[in-house]
Amino acid sequence: MCADFAIHDTGGNPHAHIMLTMRPIEQGGAWGAKQKYLALKEEVKEAEQIRKRVYSILRQEQREQQPRRAQDMEH
Numbered sequence: 001m002c003a004d005f006a007i008h009d010t011g012g013n014p015h016a017h018i019m020l021t022m023r024p025i026e027q028g029g030a031w032g033a034k035q036k037y038l039a040l041k042e043e044v045k046e047a048e049q050i051r052k053r054v055y056s057i058l059r060q061e062q063r064e065q066q067p068r069r070a071q072d073m074e075h
Helices: 037-065 069-074
Strands: 003-010 013-020
Touching (some): 013 037
């Protein structure tokens, strides 16, 4: 499965766009025929893992960008 994603933070609304292929890549590197959604059960599981990882990264970056209250009070 091929996945393309873009991460945005527009106006304090961090989010990601994830696009997945519906076509397999054949052994020689050529694109295969489109597959039906129901035939992609394993790929859907993989896509969900990718989505979770992307959002985990987004949450981590957001936490790192937020000032720590204790540190702010000290300064």
